[in-house]
Amino acid sequence: MKIGFTYDLRQDYLDLGFSELETAEFDRESTIAAIENTLNELGYETERIGNIWSLTEKLAQGRRWDLVFNIAEGMRGIGREAQVPALLDAYDIPYTFSDPLVLSLTLHKGMTKRVLKNLGLPTPDFAEIQNEKDIEKVDLPYPLFAKPIAEGTGKGIDATSKIKNQNELKTVCMTLLEAFKQPVLVETYLPGREFTVGIVGTGEKSRSVGVMEVILLKGAEENAYSFVNKEKCEELVEYRLVDDPLAQKSIEVSLAAWRGLGCRDAGRIDVRTDAMGIPNIIELNPLAGIHPEHSDLPIICNLQGIPYRDLMSWIMESALERMKQPIEKLSAALG
DSSP: OOOEEEBBBBHHHHTTOOOTTTTTBBBBHHHHHHHHHHHHHHOOOEEEESSSHHHHHHHHHHHHSSSSEEOOOOSSSGGGGGGHHHHHHHTTTBBBHHHHHHHHHHHHHHHHEEEEETTTTTOOOOEEEEEEEHHHHHHOOSSSSEEOOOOOOOTTOGGGGGGSHHHHHHHHHHHHHHHSSEEEEEEEEEOEEEEEEEEEGGGGEEEEEEEEEEEEEEESOTTOOOHHHHHHHHHHHHEEOOSSSHHHHHHHHHHHHHHHTTOSSSSEEEEOTTTTTTTTEEETTOOOOOOOTTTTHHHHHHHHTHHHHHHHHHHHHHHHHHHHHHHHHHHHHHH
């Protein structure tokens, strides 16, 4: 089977003049090599495609693949993670991970929270800040927490993200509006434990591969799993595998969210407990990082003793299952 491989290589964008912060979500060569080598070990023939510009060029040349392993994050817009899957859909080429609707929805944290609330799942109350006037309309109890509405990897989150009063709210929101050129999500601060739930599979076949607690060490930025804490996780963060009642409840709400939003193949969901000890969903990651040692989902698997090869095999099995479904439906229709 011929597997194409789409991704955004960080060095490519650095060479074009983009900054370290702008490229924080993109992958290094070590990640690309690890994925490709593992797919080869599993018996798949791979072809590196690269980013959406390279994909567009190859499609125009007539190149096709049986399936594309897609981890491309995209550079511009709320729908940036959806761009490669949408293009592949247009050419009727199957791919791994979630579809354009899910990837656009989950990148926009405000829209995601609206859907979670509609599903009856716990997530902090929130407000969206489009401009300075919106700051005055925020009617939520302090402390609050602010972050860009459509960023990942902890971008825009630091020790000032926890907000204690109106003056801090204005300062932080105006700083984020200027820095990221997008709305700011303000939500009720959750003071409890923070978990990351690893998930593999699609629909009713989805399952958790484990839960790890994120514990900030001495010297870490306070109050949040911030950009700096993630970048220097080896020295600032402890990842602890947990299986207590709160972890089990986190799995329950995470799987409900994963299935309710239609996420596919593998990813992770971040959860934090409120003042009452109730796990609240703070972020869905249907296109999670999968570096074998440094990304949260593989870290969970490593803590559980699950080989990286198994994780990759499960992702491929889930994606290949979708390729069988149209054939099975056609066979059934033909009798």
